[in-house]
Amino acid sequence: LQERLAKLTGGVAVINVGAATEVELKEKKERVIDAVAATKAAIAEGIVAGGEVALLRAGKALDVIVAEGEEKIGIEIVKRSLEHPFRKLIQNAGMDEGIALSRIMAQSGNMGIDVLDGEIKDLVKAGIIDPVKVTRSALQNAASVAVMVMTTNCLITDLPEKTPPAPPMPGGMGGMPDY
Template sequence: AIGKLIADAMKKVGRDGVITVKDGKTLNDELEIIEGMKFDRGYISPYFINSSKGAKVEFQDALVLFSEKKISNVQTIIPALELANQQRKALIIVAEDVDGEALSTLVVNRLKIGLQVAAVKAPGFGDNRKSTLSDMAIATGGVVFGDDANLIKLEDVQASDFGQVGECIITKDDTLFLKGKGKKADIDRRAEQIRDQIQETTSEYEKEKLQERLARLASGVAVLHVGGSSEVEVNEKKDRVNDALNATRAAVEEGIVPGGGSALLRCIPMLEELKTANPDQATGVDIIKKALKMPCMTIARNAGIDGSVVVAKVEDLGPEFGYDALNNEYVNMIEKGIIDPTKVVRTALTDASGVASLLTTAE
């Protein structure tokens, strides 16, 4: 069931999509696909709530005003409010913050004359906030005010500067923009830029943030809600889901090889063809040949079988064959689904050789 959920999630959001694992609210595991831009900032004031179905703000066909700076002076947003009013559309303000006179005026107008408006803090911090605002503007076809590249003042806003969304849902914790009206060519160009940044960055944290941004822009986000009857069960299942998810991601990245240590055994013939320059190198090659046999040998020993017999038999069989310890038989590992992600096998070998070489140089 976990495998099917992950496969469905991968199909829905593609290679660039983000898949997150969260606690579920029911006994069953569920998959939620968020198509559109969702970020973890809710309404600034509960007075913006306009829905009878719970504490949320809902708008259809709304305009979005993006500002990188804090908005405190009401004069700066009056032109935007007038433009939205002329078009008879709701206005959502996404800014670093909206407070003071600007916020109180919006709230009073919302309560007194039913002005269709809501204000939300921009997500993230520092450069990340800047980039996320730009992503949102591109996805909705708007511009970001207060940005160094865009020197237009908020007071001089034109109708073409607004982002547009077909639907918007704002709760106290998060905001979801659906059916953004951004140009596909612009969105694709932006996604390509983010992909390039992912390739260049060396920081794992930075990579994760860029991946999230790419998913919001390109393909959406999948959330796996892990269910269970107790907190202990949910946490244990979550660990397994995360492991399965990481293995799947690794497999998508670099493909798969037969499991059970048989892929490592297939590397031995290549080592035998190596021309060594001196006896020390020959010793090194012998050590690695022995090491490559160990995973298969250990699996067999753990199953109570003679490891060297199993290794010899597997070496004689075809490239995809290996030893299935559970059923004590030699099978086509790929057909049986006994597989390892190539990346996992490769990094395990690289890391093991790195540690071993450190040990040989230690005093």
């Protein structure tokens, strides 16, 4: 038993990935690498409910802060930005984001929407989870960029290039009937 435990705790795992084509192999290999990194992050700092529910709960926690003026506006901006990933997820699933947001905000804890079936459920029990480290890092990096943008006097960006429309299809050859 001690030998088995030692192999599991300090050992090395080998994951063999196979596929029918080179492209499929590369994709599967990247998925395995991502899964290993997510697992390590979850082991390091734990997990939270996925489906962007953790960010919604973080935004709800800002309601207890008493603020005035610009500080209050800043808190509202942060709250709205914490809702955006959830809204995008729901929108990508083809659901109404306003209705989904109101349904989830009425819930608490790990309750969220499983976008595969549209049902409200405990996301942790359903296996829909995110590593805390990933969620925390995303928030810290977003805050860092926001501070940099707010304290910068000038920003330089590229203007989006307008793509010209495709040329019309050429006409048929002379003397040939049109179908």
